[in-house]
Amino acid sequence: MSADTQSTLENLEKILVNEQGEFPLYKRYRALFSLKGLGSKEAIQIIIKATKKEKDSELFKHELAYCLGQLQNPEAIALLEDLVRDEDEFIMVRHEAAEALGAISDERSIQFLKTFIGGSCKELSETCYLAAKKIEYNKETEIKHENLYGSVDPTPPANEELNVKQLRDILLDQNADLWERYRSMFRLRDIASKEAVLALCDALLQDKTSALFRHEICFVFGELQDKLTADALQKTLANTSEAPMVRHEAAEALGSIAESYVSSALKHYSEDPVAVVRESCIVALDMNEYQNSEEFQYAIIPN
Ligand SMILES: [Fe+2]
Ligand SMILES: [Fe+2]
The missing domain is CATH 1.25.10.10 (Leucine-rich Repeat Variant)
Known part of the structure; x- marks a missing residue:
């Protein structure tokens, strides 16, 4: 070395x-x-x-x-x-x-x-x-599943034969097996069309069965960095009865959307009484600043 x-x-x-x-x-x-x-x-x-x-x-x-x-x-x-x-x-x-x-x-x-x-x-x-x-x-x-984001996902994506409508039905079915709902989620992320992203937004706001599932949708939104998700993410962050792990992931995903309006929401919740939410907003503001800056790479250590 x-x-x-x-x-x-x-x-x-x-x-x-x-x-x-x-x-x-x-x-x-x-x-x-x-x-x-x-x-x-x-x-x-x-x-x-x-x-x-x-x-x-x-x-x-x-x-x-x-x-x-x-x-x-x-x-x-x-x-x-x-x-x-x-x-x-x-x-x-x-x-x-x-x-x-x-x-x-x-x-x-x-x-x-x-x-x-x-x-x-x-x-x-x-x-x-x-x-x-x-x-x-x-x-x-x-089969080795690789995706655009280089992440190792908790489940593989669903089969490519399924169309967006079929994937959406599985995703929104609150009685379906979590494994299948996750697989639909990752396949919809990979498709990333408007309909696919909106299906993920609907699932985030409608699901009542699993905080884990909702937090993973927020995580996927952090990868997608699509403005279409901002509204669902802001609603999730603002929902104080939502689980901290979901609000945390919503805050970090918002930070990856390079829009200035996002930072006012993050500033507001950077004083949240829940520590993981508060800290996520502080970190997300840093990422947001980076997205709006000329910096070459997020992970570069500033002086
Ligand atoms: Fe997680
Ligand atoms: Fe997390």
Whole structure:
């Protein structure tokens, strides 16, 4: 490793671990996404270390777990299992850790994940159901699903034979199996036509069965960065009876829409009493600023 790389990694680790608490959350986010972009063994070890030490922000901790999943390195499995097991851990962190196990997709995780299905925490139960099923699916099929966004999704997309109307029907069917609704969601994201995006907006506003499902639609909107989703996202963020994990994801998705009107909503909720919502708005404002700026890449660390 060159001296330059070494000093970049040390600098990123300092920001990520934030021992003295001097770095604001948006800088830590940028450092995290720089490390995720590097994706090296050293970068993963830094993210693992930071996850173990994180005490300040549940939001940041869930993002660390998310990145460990996306990097798909089995070295993170033991730590992710600890997070899923820990009943004192915030639900968003436990959920993200379980989903990360699905993303890493080690067959040995199937049994572990299944023990949480049907438990008292609905979001965790649903995440583990999807993650275990995804690992089983990967075991049975050779097909590698890739998408425009480079994300490792919690389920594969639905079959290409289904048209938007059929996908919409499955998505809006609150009695349909969550696995099938997720698959429709990702296929509609990949289609990304106006009708497809509006079906996703309707599902976000109409669904009454699963906060997990609604939060994933918001996540997908963050990938789509389509102005058509702004109204549904703003309504979701404004709905204080909505689950924090859904409002959090709505705020971050709004931040990815490069429109100035979005920032007034985000500013308003950057004082929300719910910590993960408040912090998400602060981070989202930073992303929004970036989208409107000339900066080359989000993950570049500002001086
Ligand atoms: Fe999530
Ligand atoms: Fe999230």
